[in-house]
Amino acid sequence: MDLSIINQIRSAFENLPDYRKPGNNLKYAVEDAALSAFAVFFTQSPSFLDYQQRMQKLHNRNNAQSIFGVHQIPSTSQIGNLLDPIAPETLFPVLAEMGDRLYTQGYLEPFISIGDTLLVALDGTDSFSSEKISCPCCTQQTLKNGPTLYRHTLVTPVIVAPGQSRVLPLPPEFVRVQDGVDKQDCELAAAKRWLTTWGAHYAPRGITVLGDDLYCHQPFCEAVRAQHMDFLLVCKPDSHALLYEWVTDFERTGEVQTIEKSRWNGKQRMTERYRYLNQVPLRNSDDALMVNWCEVTILNAKQQVVYRNAWASSHTLDEHNVVEIVAAGRARWKIENENNNVLKNHGYHFEHNFAHGKQHLSNFLATLNLLAFLAHTSLEWLDEAYHAVQTAAPSRRTFFENLRTLLQFIPFDHWQHLMQFMLYGENLLPRKT
Structure with missing residues (x-):
């Protein structure tokens, strides 16, 4: 080696x-x-x-x-x-040091994305599950048919980028029983601990945190911003009803901006429709965090929808960056395909x-x-x-x-x-x- x-x-x-x-x-x-x-x-x-x-x-x-x-x-x-x-x-520092070396020697420059930031995708994955074997670090899940499932789960932060086949794993955070805490640990709590532990280390490089809809809630977004990082998180209508009410209202007044682009995918002409709106509340409360929302809808030659997704972000959106921001948001899948699946x-x-x-x-x-x-x-x-x-x-x-x-x-x-x-x-x- x-x-x-x-x-x-x-x-x-x-x-x-x-x-x-x-x-x-x-x-x-x-x-x-x-x-x-x-x-x-x-x-x-x-x-x-x-x-x-x-x-x-x-x-x-x-x-x-x-x-x-x-x-x-x-x-x-x-x-x-x-x-x-x-x-x-005890092994986390060597994981961080190996990634730091690649960063300082310039190997991660092709990974720099929106707002000159690196994209760090977060996701939880299992490393072990059993109905019979357990240890004090296991979390427990009661199955529908009665037995208890013992699991080892961890949040695996990974640097990703659109157009890059490689991903770079960072030190993980395990989901496990926490000292002095009665409530069972979970993926979201582990992700917050990761931010607290590693925020000061990675934030100076410029970081945008990617995550699925599980992460797109105010406490986590505030935890990201507290570490001087940005976020770009999947934002689904069924879990963000108020936000989408605002989008609908502003759409009636013509304030939701729309951009359409056409591209040939080698087989047919595809239409990409981007919509975006800045400064909408993430939740229904007086202290709601204001976020910036964007959506992409992809239609085939028959104008049938083949893909649709939306995100909430701390990055301000405009006609010049919304396409890049959507591409960054879609790069989140690489943590599943290029990291967890591998x-x-x-x-x-x-x-x-x-x-x-x-x-x-x-x-x-x-x-x-x-x-x-x-x-x-x-x-x-x-x-x-x-x-x-x-x-x-x-x-x-x-x-x-x-x-x-x-x-x-x-x-x-x-x-x-x-x-x-x-x-x-x-x-x-x-x-x-």
Whole structure:
């Protein structure tokens, strides 16, 4: 792996707390347990450590050591015991630092959007659910047929942008039982905590928060503005009746502005109709927050509606920016397709119960999985060899299949050795004679 990335991860893992009592079996270091688990997620291979132990016996060397820096490979149960007491928040700084590096080196400039801000999409997703297995960090949901469902849910903030296939995950916030709070935690409360924790860190860069209709309510909007950020949130008629009454009234007086654009989608002529109105109340109260509303309706050649959505925003709308703002709002889906869907269905197995533990293990492993995803994303920018090999592969799935196979059977001296081998295999480097 790019040395700066793996060194950054190793440095973070070296500082993980060790909660074992003096005199206990201290054969394995906490750092090795964390690096071993991370290697499983990075290679997307649940059997990676088994193969490396076999390789050690056959060749007296292994890739867990040479590439990831693992001194001794613990067993699965030992990894769980060592990591279970460690809160996932101990990993959040390294997630932030990896993203900060990409920002300071200019890789996120193509992501700058409306009002010179970065778009941070928020969404909740599950990393675990079971009717039988639980821990103190689980939230509980009573199902209609009677049983209790135990869940691990987290809010996954992601930097997105229209026209960008990549997304950049930021430190998450877990939905879980909060000390001294009787009310069960929820996605919206977790999102507010994320703003409080990370607002000062990210706000100076210019941030517009994206979210679905769940977030489009005054307390959350005020929390965003308190952190000196902007918002662009889906705004549905059934949950914002008063706002839409205002829109209807102003439409009668001709104050709702409308813009129409036509585009060819390769098959037919589409019509895009944009409507917008500034300064309407978000709720029915004397202290209602005034927001700016916009809507897009897309019609096909037969003038049939194929898409319609609307947003409330802190950005002032006009004829020059409403199209860009709508495009930014529509980029919110990338958190589902390019982040959550990839984590769950494209090799990371995010909802798989790798191990649950009695304290923090499930959330800690979920955070390691996010870290692996972020490492892959960072390597696409920072490691030319990695980018070339992955691009040359027929698919992302094929690339990781090749990576797993090579690491299972061939001991490599270091990450660059592995990348060079794969470059040769893709005929991207001439072989030495």
